[in-house]
Amino acid sequence: MTKPRRKSRRQPAQLAANDNGARQAVEAFTFGDPEPVLSRATMMDMLECYDNGRWYEPPLSRDGLARAFKASPHHSSAIILKRNMLAASFVPSPMLGRSAFAAMVLDYLVFGDCYVQEIRNRLGGVLRLEHSLAKYTRRGLETGRFWWVPNHKDEVAFDLGAVHQLRAADINQEIYGVPEYLSALQSALLNENATLFRRRYFENGSHAGYILYATGEFADGDVDKMREALKRSKGPGNFRNLFVHSPNGKENGIKLLPIAQVGANDEFLGIKNTTRDDVLAAHRVPPQLLGIVPANAGGFGDVTKATDAFFELEIEPLQAVFLELNEMAGLEVVRFRERP
Template sequence: MRAALQDFEVFDNTYFLMIRNFLGGINRLVRLPAINVRVGTEKNYYLLDSSGGFTEYSANDIIHLNGGDVRQSIYGVPTYFSGIQSILLGEAATLFRRRYYVNGAHSGYVMVTFDLEDAQADVLETAMKQTKGPGNHRSMYLNMNSTIQGKPGYTKDRVQIIPVGDFGNKDEYDKIKQVTLQDILNMHRVPAGLASIMPLNAAGHGDLTNVREVYYDTETLPRQAIWSELNDQLPQRARIQFKEPRWLTDKTT
């Protein structure tokens, strides 16, 4: 049952194979891994195996809990799909910052020098190439001639560093991580306090007792209603029941 619950949370689909007795009644349910199940076109289901084969089941022997989708009715689609890009953004920011410090040279800029001799410019270019760690940010080196129409030009700085963009600085990194955190909490519909996340302000997360009760009413009960659909096909002795939370039973007593 725990594995079936996990299937539904990850894939928004859960599949049970009904094991019947000789009278056609249901003796028990066997969970089929949702990651390997495909819906057929002939009122059937397929369970794929690691060898590339499959086992076919009649739709009459499969209970399919489908979370639903507005575009089709074959599979349920998890609501967290909308936040995957935010997760990838947070991952990219973390990898960027880590490589930024592992690289040591803090590469990712354009370096411009003026009127260096070719030999000196070659030495500097070679040194820049050697400072770059694998998989990190590329830099560009330019050696410019400041002569203008045959006359010596003027530049205030003979060596200039032009940063391309610095997402490694603390303020920019913190903004990205905070936005990503909020998006993740939103897509999973979990209050930060119930997820054991430290508050970002002095006010905290408010009264967690009230947050817990609202979460139970708006998220837990609708989830339980989905699983209660199984009871339509289960015998009385095997129907799913949920215990009331402790705070409700304490109030009753």
């Protein structure tokens, strides 16, 4: 830390105002509140799966992942596309309906794991499987024990062995799953921040920052009037023109010095396009399947071939993940129709 400087007793610096030798002190003031660009969220901080004596806590905030699901249109659209294609190829059964399966798929793609609960009859037989929200389901310390934790006071323990978990493998722990798109989550959040910043940019009215540099001679109260006029130019009714009259001022007595890039629109488009590509690469979804307009005349190629390749490389491996539920339940509860 540097020591604070003592206040100088010297008079303020003087600046020549016009050709007649009159001198006037420089006056400076700020206007316009700073606009935050990035949020202070620390959702991406990785933690160990510590236990509280009854269950393990997830390594990532489930609430944060749920909110990030809607951060970027390409992020949520890619997940919904996979969910819809899996649900369309699923064959419903009395044990597991299509809606419950679609909810399982959405949990698996967003959180990296999903859960189903066995509903049993009085004799202990399995009647059906119901989806249990991954956001509120926790894995207990006891083998085969799971907990329902909607908040910090109404937790309920499931029956031992009544809940089955499907999870995406993680290199750091083997208790909970971690979503595959984690490496592109920062890009999805930056995409959202760029859009929010651009909205605030237009709503605020003071788009590019600037310095109003005045050296002319002004009558008493003129500076205060200019200050008030600039303050009123923000918010609703912005983009107003400001007229300043200085009868005795010299040329270039009032200057407007921009301190921000006027071409911010190009930077905005660059951020949006780059973060979109990152998200699509993490989800491995062809752009033509998400309705993205190509920037070149050649387009993205045949959409049918792209769909076939996407189904073979992404949807079929996901189908294999959910077929594991048959081994866990000891029954054929998941089955998919063959693609024509």
